[in-house]
Amino acid sequence: MDRVVKFKRQVVGKNGSKYEEMEGEEFPSEDAQSPSNQVEISNGSDSNSPSKSASFEKTTGVVEQLAEDTYTVEEAVDAIGFGSFQIKLSLLTGLAWMADAMEMMILSILSPALHCSWRLTEFERALITVVVFCGMMLSSWFWGKVCDKYGRKVELIFCSVVTFYFGLLSAASPNFVWMLLLRGLVGFGIGGAPQSVTLYAEFLPSATRAKCVVAIEVFWVIGTCFEVLLAYFVMPILGWRWLLAFSACPLLIFSVCCAWLPESARFLIASGRPDKAVAVLERIAASNNKPMPLGRIVEAKQGSKRGRVADLFIPETRNTTFLLWFIWFATAFSYYGLVLMTTELFEYSDGCHGGDLSPAMDKASANCYLNCRLLNRKDYMDLLWTTLAEGPGLVLTFLIIDRIGRKKTMALEFALFSFFTFLLFICTSRNWLTAFIFVARAFVSGAFQAVYVYTPEVYPTTLRAIGLGTCSGFARAGAIITPFVAQVLLRKSVNSTVAIYGSICLLASVACMLLPIETKGRKLKDHH
Numbered sequence: 001m002d003r004v005v006k007f008k009r010q011v012v013g014k015n016g017s018k019y020e021e022m023e024g025e026e027f028p029s030e031d032a033q034s035p036s037n038q039v040e041i042s043n044g045s046d047s048n049s050p051s052k053s054a055s056f057e058k059t060t061g062v063v064e065q066l067a068e069d070t071y072t073v074e075e076a077v078d079a080i081g082f083g084s085f086q087i088k089l090s091l092l093t094g095l096a097w098m099a100d101a102m103e104m105m106i107l108s109i110l111s112p113a114l115h116c117s118w119r120l121t122e123f124e125r126a127l128i129t130v131v132v133f134c135g136m137m138l139s140s141w142f143w144g145k146v147c148d149k150y151g152r153k154v155e156l157i158f159c160s161v162v163t164f165y166f167g168l169l170s171a172a173s174p175n176f177v178w179m180l181l182l183r184g185l186v187g188f189g190i191g192g193a194p195q196s197v198t199l200y201a202e203f204l205p206s207a208t209r210a211k212c213v214v215a216i217e218v219f220w221v222i223g224t225c226f227e228v229l230l231a232y233f234v235m236p237i238l239g240w241r242w243l244l245a246f247s248a249c250p251l252l253i254f255s256v257c258c259a260w261l262p263e264s265a266r267f268l269i270a271s272g273r274p275d276k277a278v279a280v281l282e283r284i285a286a287s288n289n290k291p292m293p294l295g296r297i298v299e300a301k302q303g304s305k306r307g308r309v310a311d312l313f314i315p316e317t318r319n320t321t322f323l324l325w326f327i328w329f330a331t332a333f334s335y336y337g338l339v340l341m342t343t344e345l346f347e348y349s350d351g352c353h354g355g356d357l358s359p360a361m362d363k364a365s366a367n368c369y370l371n372c373r374l375l376n377r378k379d380y381m382d383l384l385w386t387t388l389a390e391g392p393g394l395v396l397t398f399l400i401i402d403r404i405g406r407k408k409t410m411a412l413e414f415a416l417f418s419f420f421t422f423l424l425f426i427c428t429s430r431n432w433l434t435a436f437i438f439v440a441r442a443f444v445s446g447a448f449q450a451v452y453v454y455t456p457e458v459y460p461t462t463l464r465a466i467g468l469g470t471c472s473g474f475a476r477a478g479a480i481i482t483p484f485v486a487q488v489l490l491r492k493s494v495n496s497t498v499a500i501y502g503s504i505c506l507l508a509s510v511a512c513m514l515l516p517i518e519t520k521g522r523k524l525k526d527h528h
Contacts, residue, residue, distance in 0.1 A: 069295030073265045076281045076293050078205045083288025086204060090212065092257055093200040094219035096160070099250035100193045101223025102230075103167060103186060105387070106247050107132060108343045109231045109375070111487065113240040115347075116372035118176055122491045126483035129340065131180050133479040135187025140472075143192035151271075152199040153263045159192030160255040167248035171241045202264055203284065214398070217449060221390045223250075228387050232380040269299045311463055312470065320458055321467070323511045324451075327410070328471040330508035331451050333478030334417065334501050335444045340486035341497065342386055342437055345424075346379045347372075348490070352427040382434045389438040393446035405520040406454040407512050413447035414509035421502040425495060444505070457519035 071079075111125045146155045163186055170182035197213060204212050227247060234243045262284075268277035274297050285292045312321040375383075393413075401409045420440040424433070459467035490497040 070298045071293045071295050072298060073202075073269060073277065073281070074206065076265075076297070077203060077284070078207070079293045080205075080281070080285045080288055080290045082205050082208050083290065085284045085287035086208075086212070088260075088287075089200060089203055090216065092254070092261060093196050093216055094222075095250065095254050095257065096156070096193060096196040097216060097219040098223030098226065099160075099254055100163075100190055101220045102227040102247050102250060103163065103190060104132075105224040105227040105339070106231075106243065108340050109227070109235070109243070109383075110240055111340070112343055112347045112372065112375050113235065114176075114179070116374055117240070119372075120176060122488040123484075124176060126487040127180060128183055129336075129483040129487070130480050131184035132187035132190070133476055135184045135189075136191040137473070137476045137480070139188040139191030142188075143195065146192070147195055147267075151263045151267045152195050153258065153261050155192055155195050156199065156261070157255055157258045159189050159195075160251045160258070161189075163189030163193075164248045164251035164255065167251065168245055171244035171248075199261075199264055202266055203262075214394075214449065214453070217394060218391070221387075221394070221445075224387045224390065225384060228380055228384045231375075232377055232384070235375070235380070236377060269297065274298075309466060309470065312467060317459070317463065317467075319514075319516055321470075323515050324455060324458075324467075324471050325474045327451060327508050327511050328455075328475040329478040330414070330504045330511075331444070331448050331478070332475035333482045334505050334508075335441075335448055336479045337482040337486045337501055338421075338437065338441055338444060340483060341490060341501075342383060342441075343375065343379070344487055344490050345433065345437075345494070346375060346382065348494070352494075382430065385434055386437045386441050389442040390445040393442035393444070394449055396442070397446040397449045401450055401453060402520065405518050406450060406457070407515050407518050410447055410450045410454065411509045411512035413443040413450065414505045414512060417443040417447065418502040418506040418509065421498055421505070424498045447505075447508075454515075454519055458515075458517050 107129045111128065114120055114128065115125055143155055143159060146158060166182050166185040166189065170179060170186060173179040173182055197216060200216065201209055201213055230246060231243055234246060262280045263276070265277040265280045268274070268280065278292075278297055281297075282292055311317070397409060397413070400412075404412075417440050420436050420443070423436045426432075428436075455468055455471055456464055485497055485500055489500075
């Protein structure tokens with residue numbers, strides 16, 4: 001027979017694991033060796049014998065069937081499994097997530113410092129936060145196009161360099177206008193950061209994908225805590241410019257480390273480069289010391305056409321969509337609001353909410369934007385404690401989300417966030433204020449994670465991307481609005497600010513219970 005089946009085997013040599021082609025023989029099984037099943041092939045007229053011809057066609061059919069075995073990228077990743085490659089990738093993805101968390105956390109630390117340096121009004125301080133989220137919202141489409149054309153690896157390097165470059169330049173901002181422009185461009189770069197988690201998920205086996213993606217959120221907590229510790233040591237001695245410069249450095253480290261990062265195998269297949277996709281998968285298999293699947297790699301078939309925005313409003317998903325839009329808005333509005341409000345309360349000197357009103361300063365003058373107070377090391381330590389609360393919040397969510405369900409987990413955590421936020425009505429000491437914020441932040445960060453788990457589960461495959469995209473848009477809208485409450489309104493009335501955050505999440509708790517579908521134990525749907 002001219003046609004020969006080829007297999008791949010792993011060969012371990014001095015230079016590490018490599019793959020070589022191995023030619024298969026003519027399948028000398030026991031049945032094939034028996035007289036009744038042997039096939040004799042010659043160039044003579046005997047080959048025209050009906051019985052021999054039928055036997056030849058049958059054998060050739062078996063060979064062709066084996067030769068045409070195929071597999072997809074996901075099937076290959078599942079076959080290779082979780083190993084040392086995924087551990088290294090987890091650390092690299094975690095570094096990207098940590099670096100972006102630092103750039104977000106610095107917003108709350110930067111505000112009091114710029115207030116004193118440039119005598120900014122509350123509205124101007126809020127704008128510095130707003131432009132970052134506007135940059136993120138405006139850049140989502142751009143980074144998506146870069147991914148589609150050049151691949152996820154190129155996009156990640158590009159967005160990291162952009163964020164690093166403009167983050168470093170913002171440290172040299174000569175005035176408020178330049179700070180707005182440069183921080184807006186930092187937000188533009190951060191808008192491409194979620195692609196790191198997308199690429200990470202593509203290299204994870206389906207059995208461990210959900211747990212790993214949730215666990216990577218721990219690096220966000222590490223990044224926020226590290227930023228506060230950095231501020232603790234840098235701000236009192238070197239000031240805010242050096243803090244901005246140091247905070248941009250992890251992004252440069254990530255950009256350099258991306259040289260190790262492979263391109264998405266899915267992207268390579270979709271762009272017509274299957275040989276390079278196979279090379280990426282072989283590299284993963286060699287790193288994990290696992291064999292490659294046999295056969296030829298193919299692109300996964302699309303089950304059905306993509307969903308449209310209009311499909312979110314069909315009767316089966318309409319109520320879910322409206323409720324989720326509000327829940328995502330409330331989650332981002334409250335989470336980022338509490339982060340910003342914490343440093344504002346520490347700086348706020350009304351003698352009631354964490355700050356001491358000096359005898360020579362009445363309440364009216366304390367609220368004047370010309371008066372400022374830089375955060376001291378005690379403030380940074382209290383801020384660190386409230387930031388550490390996100391860890392217990394994530395752990396609590398992991399423990400209860402599969403026990404009581406997604407809807408009840410979100411509703412419970414929103415309700416408890418509202419309860420501890422309402423406790424800020426009490427005129428109390430700094431220690432109690434820090435404790436209330438600690439617990440509230442634990443619950444709102446846990447709710448944020450639960451919302452991330454629920455949303456992809458409730459939408460079918462055809463609507464999952466568009467559903468998540470629109471929900472993310474509402475979350476960013478909440479993040480854009482919240483500085484005007486946490487930084488502007490708070491200076492007029494702390495109680496009004498507390499009432500807004502507590503009430504919004506109380507309504508979100510009700511909205512969670514009104515969701516028509518509980519996704520606990522529910523199989524993912526492919527079609528709507």
